[in-house]
Amino acid sequence: MKKKGTGNQQGRAAIADDSQNCQAATGVDEMNFAEFPLAAISKRIDNGKKTVTFEKVLFDRKERRNVVRRLTLSGSDRYGLPIVSDEDVLLACIQLTRLQGYQAPEVRFSRYELLKLLAWPDNTRNYQRLAQSLRRWKGLSIFSDRAFYDHAAQSWVNRDFSVFDNLLIYHRDGQSPSTPTGCSRFTWNEVIFNSFQAGYLKKLDWNLYLSLSSPIAKRLYRFLDKRFYYGNHVEIDLHELAVMKMRLSENYNAAQIKRALLKGIAELESKWELKPLPSSVQFERVAMGHWIARFQRRPKRKALDYPIKSGNTILDRFDRSSLAVELTRRGIGPAIASELVGNAASTVIQSMIELFDWYNKLGQIRGAGFLVQAIRNPDEIAFPRGFESSEQIAKRRTAQDSRIKRKRDFQSQREVSEHQMDSRRYEAFTAFWGGLPPVTQMQFEEQALSQAEPTKRLGYSRAKGDGGKLFEHYRTIILRDHFERTR
Known part of the structure; x- marks a missing residue:
């Protein structure tokens, strides 16, 4: 037993050293988590708020109609919603799962090795901070209405689930590196673990991620790295980027949003492959109150190679030290x-x-x-x-991913064509509507409403009293439908 404990101690010390010194540690990120901001961008939640909702209306090509995608996050009464540092902890938990080969939803660990993976100082305050963060994730409930993508089913699904089903924190496991590993453990919810096993993951430069000081830079890096899969150019509505992707305040105006984003953008330009753009190109006003944000990626640099005489050519130093353990x-x-x-x-x-x-x-x-x-x-x-073996599984999945990529490339081309067509249709409607006098606009709207589909007319009527974006959305759809029917 003594001999085995010494091995654990040496192995864990090697992990701690490699997690800090490895020059090219390869991590992974879950694709839904890269798209949706599960944690706040700040260190605290204002007014003790325990529930947030993100909602967007999109056109579903399969159903050929507009659908609402809604994601609701609800924290526990005791620990509340996750905050900015909790996102680092969640990603570290994913890295631990990767090192264990996604073999089971239960992951055993010690808080000591998790701290070292995060590069947090080894002190009592951080052990407590880590425990609080894990409990916040345990208490988080996620309600998805067509917002969570099921990679195995290849569709957006309605699922209500948590992050962790079970959590056990062994409070003595952080006292020293000699404590046996695996005293603490968490169990992923099956929805998330199934996503891991289905391969809905992307590469993440873990050392780069940890080196970023701005929370905006970290979140923007994960989001853009996912979106750059389809090309080196990303264009997105500024308000959508700020609120639904970065978790900035809904009350921010365009100037405040741009100021908040620029610090993170500057850091990614200096540390990553984000290409600097003129301000007029980076942020462009396309209509009154409507801004577009643009990002471009430089050509990828050739990855640095750290050859190992022993023939270890696949796993990096972090992985090799974990194999010794x-x-x-x-x-x-x-x-x-x-x-x-x-x-x-x-x-x-x-x-x-x-x-x-x-x-x-x-x-x-x-x-x-x-x-x-x-x-x-x-x-x-x-x-x-x-x-x-996992190597055989990886080869099989690589072949499968290659087929999926070809399918995605084809779908991407179709999406670009459909987007261009929709843009031309919208421009035609805007020109038509802007040329009508107010009286004619009122008459046109009455006709459009009388001939609208019942579901759209019902949505229009319900939202009219409150006004706001939802009402404007239904109103624009009804007007555009009538314009295209009659033009």
Whole structure:
């Protein structure tokens, strides 16, 4: 037992060192989380607010009608809604899950290793801060009305779920690096874990993310990195970007929004591949009270290569140190574990660990000696029928992702064409409407309302008393429909 504890201590110390010193640690981000701001952009929630809602009306190509996508976040009475630093903690939990291979929704950890992954100082205040953050995520409920994308089903779904189903925080596990790992644990909700397993993930430069000082820069980096998948240019309504993506105040005017965004933009221009743009191009007023924000990405720099003499060409140093810890957890001494990690390819080690676990789970017990010999002599190992390593799964998913990408490229071209067509139709309607005198506009609106679809007319009537954006949305739809019917 003493020997095993020493291995854990050395392995965890290696993780701590690598999480801070690794030059190109590859992380991952869940695509829905990159799109929706689950945490506030500030350090506190004003007026103890415990529920926020984001809503947008979009045209659904499959149903050929406008639909409302609504995301509601509700925090617990005791811990409230997540704040800005909680987003870092949630991402760190995703990195821990990645290191454990997405094998199960339950992830075991110690607060010490989570602090080191976050590069937070190892002190009592941060242990308490981490516990509070995990509890805020545990208490958060997410209500999705066509807002959460189910990658496996390839559709937007109505789902109500939490982030964590269970959480256990072992309050003594942060006292020193020698404390055994895995004392604390959290369990992902099945909706989120299924998204992980379905591969709805994107790469995230973890070291770059941690180096960003501005919360706006961090959130903008994740959002733009996702959107740049379709090309090096992103254009979005300024108000939508500020409120629905960055979680800035709805009361901000355009000038305040631009000031808030510029600090984060400047940091991404200096540390990332965001291309500087003239202010008139970055933010353009296209109509009264309507602004567009534009972003461009520089051509990607060639990734720095850090060759490893041992042949570890896939996993970075952070991953290799975690493999040493995994070997010690399976009964291999720290010295042999270090030797294996230093001399064998990381993919081989990972595959043999998976094979070792597969045998033992079936009751066909294999000892540490089998694992050592399998790693040293992988050519002598024949994978049994029914076993599939993560490398094999990754190759299969890569082929599947390639097919999906071709499909997305085709859909993207269709979306651009449809967007251009819709823009021309909107410009024609705007020119027509602006040329009518007020009296004629009133008559036209009465005719349009009388011939509108019942659902649209009902929405118009319900929203008319309150006015605001929802009413203007229904009114514009009804007017445009009648214009296109009669022009």
